[in-house]
Amino acid sequence: MKLALMVSAGPYTYQAADTAYQFAAAAIARGHEVMRVFFYHDGVYNSTRLTEPPQDDRHIVNRWSALAAENKVDLVVCVAAALRRGIKDEVLAPGFRISGLGQLVDGGIKADRLVTFGA
């Protein structure tokens, strides 16, 4: 099955970003395709390479980057949501790109399921 995800909660504050990652990894492990993860609302904070969690904690941002590198997952950060929250190209971690909301709608059209995480 072809899947697209939307993450609309920030990392660490809510579990939604963790659940989205675990869902994506599990789906890929079962042979499904995750064509895109779209980051909206505070979800855009999942993309900044300035993130430095304590060493004994999971690194949510690097985890997304690794997922993208290993599985060609398109990590798209909503431009409008990002700019109003101070997220720009120069702070993006590897594998993320900034684009428009059209990428979310496109995911909804092309994927068999669009699965959302975070309120």
Added chain:
Amino acid sequence: MKKFMFVNRKAPYGTIHALESLEVVLIAATFDQDCSLVFIDDGVYELVKGQNTKAIGMKNFSPTYRALEGYDIEKLYVDEESMQARGLDEDDLLVPVQVLSAAAMAALMADQDVILSF
């Protein structure tokens, strides 16, 4: 063409959900999809007439709902129970809507391809 439904559940101000929902709706409209908007819980307040945000320093984006018709978005549904619980009726709203019972709303949701809830 797919059926997209946008579920609005939050008051217009206090969180950014209503505004960022509207931003997706306006983009989806340009993709020629079958779009529906649903207003449930405090989301019904998004459509109330006469919003004045001056005192809270926020942009009043409610006129945008009236512009939706120009984007060919004409399917606006309001949950009857949510409206009544807040002492509102259709005359209090900015735009024409269809008022649905919870059961009718559930049937409409079951018929969608993509549901985004804000």
